[in-house]
Amino acid sequence: MNNKIIVSGMRSTGKLHLGHYFGVIKNWVELQKEFNCYYFVADWHALTTKFNQTENLRQNVLDVTMDWLASGIDPDKSTIYVQSHVPQIAQLHILLSMITPQNWVERDPTLKDMAKILRMQKEEGKSETSSASYGLIGYPVLMTSDIMMFNANYVPVGIDQVAHIEISRDIIRRFNNIYNTDYFVEPEPKLTQVPLLKGLDGNKMGKSFNNDIKISDDEETTTKKIMTGITDRTRLRKTDLGHPDNCEVIFDYWKIFGNDTEIEEIESMCKKGEIGCADCKRKLAQKVNEYFAPIREKRKKYEENPKLVEEILIEGSKKAQLRAQEVLDKAKEAIKMF
């Protein structure tokens, strides 16, 4: 255990999928052994694009948290909290918004993707405007506040978030310069080196693409979904020789869920036409279900007792608030606020 601080968050989008699990959560579970970790559910960030779809906001926060807890994020090791339960983050955000030049946030390349989502929402009739809100444009400023609030040294993120962290470093450096302090740490992104788990149709795994497997899916649903997974498109009959290298999705899953012997076995049987794609997928589904069985079982315990999850979040948020207030006081002191 060292005393370096890690902060990372996930938007409260609801039940998480295997892309989240292998891309983010598994890494977080490892990091809590070594670092002082702050993990939070970013419900304010969820509002930046879903401000008018809030019916499930509360349940979504609980679902994300249950997936974390079931997967091994440990409230005795890490501070787990809800972003909106730490009002100091909003206060720091307003201070940062004063010193952030408008063109820094407008340059953020991910803003273009988010603007695309908004245009789509308008076309689908889910929103009356395609224009980005003030809050959405300030997305990286709020993220900076999340990170600066606990003086994080490292921020574990995917490659898509690195541009945001760059802006955060710039804003924090600017804060230190303007107010003549060196208290606030410039955080470094900590990239997760994991093979990307594609969605079952070969695209990026995502809830909105309807190509994901949820951590919380039951065995039957998991198997059904895996049976739709894309394999070698040139292979029409099960006796045709297969090409694992051209298998678009399913063989990649084997590489994650099989041990070396199993992977070699499947590869060789496929190449020789000894196993058809349907049987291969059925076998894979069994492996996936075995892997997630204990996690799903643990999740059920929390589903049956959501009060327990709420208590964990309340405790974590209290802990986070105490530390956040100390840091906020430092920021106000530096600004010479009354």
Ligand code: TRP
């Ligand atoms: N923007 C991140 C995402 O969409 C979530 C997030 C919000 C975050 N604040 C953060 C991640 C602070 C790391 C640190 O995935």
